Amino acid sequence: MELEDVTAPACCAPLSGPVLGEEEAVELAGVFKALSDPVRLRLLNMIASAESGEVCVCDLTGPFDLTGPTISHHLKVLRQAGLIDGERRGTWVYYRVVPERLTRLSGLFALPALASA
Amino acid sequence: MELEDVTAPACCAPLSGPVLGEEEAVELAGVFKALSDPVRLRLLNMIASAESGEVCVCDLTGPFDLTGPTISHHLKVLRQAGLIDGERRGTWVYYRVVPERLTRLSGLFALPALASA
């Protein structure tokens, strides 16, 4: 289940911060691209709101009118973005969120006052 | 400079919240799609970090190795996502961020504890 994390040093400085370099912009855009699909957002929502903190893939296929491979593809994209992490236990695979990744994004949209005076 | 805002009722409930409906997911995904391009992220960054709170389009074209129409296109996407707003004054057009829109996004990534016990 190892998968290269392309977005390691991404973000942390708010969008209104000093200057967003081209490289940082590319990395950040990658994360947002992973979030730019309704199915992936719902998948992430289901995983993030799970009572046990994790969700079996077998429970993620049902709610969607999509084939298994498609769901698998979306989970892979979320995984590559570093937003979720998966583990195989026996026959089933379980996914959970990567908390640091989500809380980091939160700080991006802070605004510095917008003092008009 | 009027432009339909497709994302009006989007967001507010955190991603780890109850259940993300399909419609909400589509709207939210639209906002993230607008943020999923490096050029647009840098544009938003420049606008959000402007001293005066606004930036002339004429100052946004230079930093990029792109043509005017392309920059204009990206600004339109950000505008349609409700992230920025533009105003024409004489010959020039000035863009500024829509603060509510950015601060809203911030709350999306809050996590409820992740209590493993």
Added chain:
DNA sequence: TCGCTGGATAGATGGATGTCAAATTAGAAG
């Protein structure tokens, strides 16, 4: 070992998207 099931991968395809060149609109100045 064989077969069954859950999940991932590979390849193909239709639709979306970033980019540019050319044409168009909006103001300002002669």
Added chain:
DNA sequence: CTTCTAATTTGACATCCATCTATCCAGCGA
């Protein structure tokens, strides 16, 4: 009115992406 500049729109093109079908891999049990 004409012309020049700033910015957007239009149309075209290459690329990317979500989805599918078919295939393959990993565990479990008989």
